Amino acid sequence: MRLARFTEFGKKIICVGLNYKLHVKEMKNSLPTTPIVFLKPPTAYVINEGSIRIPKNCQELHHEVELGVVIGRKGSSVNENEAEDLIGGYVIALDMTARDLQSKAKSSGKPWSIAKGFDTSCPVGNFIPKEALPNANSLDIWCKVNGQLKQKGNTSDMIFTIPHLISYISQYFTLEIGDLILTGTPDGVGPVNSNDIIEIGIGDISKASFKIE
Ligand SMILES: CCCCCC(=O)O
Numbered sequence: 001m002r003l004a005r006f007t008e009f010g011k012k013i014i015c016v017g018l019n020y021k022l023h024v025k026e027m028k029n030s031l032p033t034t035p036i037v038f039l040k041p042p043t044a045y046v047i048n049e050g051s052i053r054i055p056k057n058c059q060e061l062h063h064e065v066e067l068g069v070v071i072g073r074k075g076s077s078v079n080e081n082e083a084e085d086l087i088g089g090y091v092i093a094l095d096m097t098a099r100d101l102q103s104k105a106k107s108s109g110k111p112w113s114i115a116k117g118f119d120t121s122c123p124v125g126n127f128i129p130k131e132a133l134p135n136a137n138s139l140d141i142w143c144k145v146n147g148q149l150k151q152k153g154n155t156s157d158m159i160f161t162i163p164h165l166i167s168y169i170s171q172y173f174t175l176e177i178g179d180l181i182l183t184g185t186p187d188g189v190g191p192v193n194s195n196d197i198i199e200i201g202i203g204d205i206s207k208a209s210f211k212i213e
Pocket residue numbers: 017018027029036064097185
């Protein structure tokens with residue numbers, strides 16, 4: 001199985017929340033003491049140049065640009081100092097979020113699975129082999145809507161580092177080849193509407209674009 005086609009493997013999409021301080025602030029949350037983890041089904045994938053569909057009953061769809069880590073080796077209960085061995089590569093990705101559905105679920109103490117897991121809620125760019133990105137812990141990630149810069153963050157600002165996330169998640173979920181870990185979004189999240197074009201990227205190394213249907 002060529003890892004570059006990981007979106008076809010039907011594996012887990014494991015998302016981390018509130019992993020950048022300024023995003024925690026804009027969401028009026030408190031800093032997490034351990035990573036906040038939730039899942040998206042593999043039916044959420046959209047590949048580069050695909051279309052994002054606004055889910056039913058959603059009036060406020062938000063972009064959240066995130067660095068994705070593609071798992072290249074199976075592991076569970078992995079120590080932080082061995083975690084990087086599980087990395088197969090990276091992608092730039094969006095954790096599209098039905099913000100109104102999420103807020104309703106949060107306020108009634110219900111899970112926000114639909115708000116985060118609806119079809120087309122995980123657009124991804126092209127796979128980048130690990131060797132091509134030796135500096136994954138200090139990368140600029142950005143998001144533009146209709147050509148206007150909305151988010152720009154650096155992965156060095158993560159509250160929990162990529163090795164820490166891999167180790168923590170692997171205590172609960174065995175990580176399998178083709179799994180994707182979304183590592184959280186920097187500040188600047190906001191709404192998108194039908195016919196908007198979202199462009200995302202890692203510095204000038206990788207970019208992808210998607211249309212809101
Ligand atoms: C506690 C969860 C806050 C959700 C913020 C987000 O989805 O970016």
